[in-house]
Amino acid sequence: MAGTVALRKQPLPDVTSPVGAQKPWIKWLLVSLTLGFLTLFLFVPLTAVFTEALRKGIAAYFASFNDPAALAAIKLTLITAAIAVPLNLVFGLAAAWAIAKFNFVGRNLLITLIDLPFAVSPVISGLIYVLLFGLQGWLGPWLAEHDLKVIFAVPGIVLATIFVTFPFVARELIPLMQEQGSEEEQAALVLGANGWQTFWRVTLPNVKWALLYGVILCNARAMGEFGAVSVVSGHIRGQTNTIPLHVEILYNEYNFVAAFAVASLLAILALLTLAAKSLVEWQVRRQAAETLEPTAAED
């Protein structure tokens, strides 16, 4: 999952390398290898999910969702994403802006820290929260005194999800904003715009596609996160189960149709994310193509 973020959406270069031109079989070998790999590890499992989900017919498929526990899991997943994604959008924008447009002590450290959730295992991320907020944790006794529940409750799930997903927006924006520099903002300020106008009229429109791209990835991960959430959730049916956790429970109970039916929701989400991502990429590429278009040399 972490790898996807590194893929930049630059227009693909025209590959006419001397190697490829001389030996067409290399091209075909590489293409078939890639396709074979994708089929084995992506298309087959995806098909399996839907086949298993629909094994007992369409009625059984939809019946799987008509269970209070499943509905609660869907609701909790939506709530978690609805909190985590906007927060990470604001955080990502602020962090990217600070890093790209200002020079300050600790700037490089901040860039490294933003990558932290990609570097540590999600299970460790979850454990950190247990250590902090759990009953035996640092803040646990204080929380218990004030009757606040974080671990094995919704706040813990939201916190863990925010932690795991915060790099997505920032990572998308930082390279773009660094490349664009701050001259346009300076120009806006000279022309009399205030900070707010500069942000809404200049900064934001310049990064809107990258921002959307980051939000899409962030959302996909927020809804699909398993490891970190699993540690802090406590798996209380109908209360602290998100969709991925609910799938696991159903599967462990040998309720395969329901498990795969609920899993198919995540698969559909993934497909929608891919579609949205391609659409955004297409937009970005179109913009880039406009920039690269040979300029009218009329001077």
Add this chain to the structure above:
Amino acid sequence: MSIEVRSISKTFGNFTALHDISLTVPNGELVALLGPSGCGKTTLLRIIAGLEQPDPGSGQILFYDEDVVDRSVGERQVGFVFQHYALFRHMTVFDNVAFGLQVKPRRERRSKGEIRDRVMELLRLIQLESQASRFPSQLSGGQRQRVALARALATEPKVLLLDEPFGALDAKVRMELRRWLRRLHDEIHVTSVFVTHDQEEALEVADQVVVMNQGRVEQVGTPTEVYDHPANPFVYSFLGNVNLFHGRIDVGHAHFDSIRVDLPPVRPALDRTVVGYVRPHDIEVSRTCSSDEEIEAVVSHIHGAGGMPRLELERLDNHERVEAELTRDRFRELALQVGERVFIRPKSMRVFVEGQPLDYQI
């Protein structure tokens, strides 16, 4: 005075970018800040604009006798043109030019129709009316720079500041655009300061040239003044190519090998080494020796193309290189070949003693 800079200093860490700079820009003039890269000219321009702050307590910036040091960049009412245009890439040419008018507070903002008229008027001025709905990426470099200029002029700034406005353009467009800027300035007469490292550009376009070096102002004057009466060796060598002649001071004279120069009586300094500066076009080249003040040299290179053919010569006495520029007529008349022996004589030489000019014409 439209712009007055009073003892402004600027340091970045250990590096002093500007040493106690004072400068005045008269009303309606076009002034060039000229100097090599790193001399502080852009920093000075950005401080005038308010994009950069001078060292605390270091001095004042006055616009029309009002101190503006404490005013933010948006309140100074300057027009600023960036070297790389800094056009808003997601806005059309029209919206770029209209930006300054649209972001004004509601009570100062003009109506949509008025803004539209003003923008179209400016687009006519920069001859890009037909491109109003295009995006910056669809324009050529010269067109973009003109849009940047129109955008800066839209709010009717008190002063116009241009940071290397032609720096990113190729040679031909550069020359066309700077002439166009000069004509435009003659039409609209807004007090303007532009930064450049190209002495030709500064001498051609500006009313006044401010020559800067290492954070200091070396000389201020009209293009003719700074070119013909450079204040010191730096200005002399920065404004064009030079040949150096090393010599010594004697009673009332300076000797440059066989060349003897009479000095004005005010300079009693004796037995000092001096350097004589000669422009390539002030070197006379001939086949025959007509006086004993001539120096023998060998032609080592000929650059015949261009309006002023250039010769690279090597002196026979001390093997120093000398560059000479001839008129095309003279070049044809001499019809020199590489390796030929010639006699050279400086027609005009500038002598600096301890950095002070001593005017001398042969």
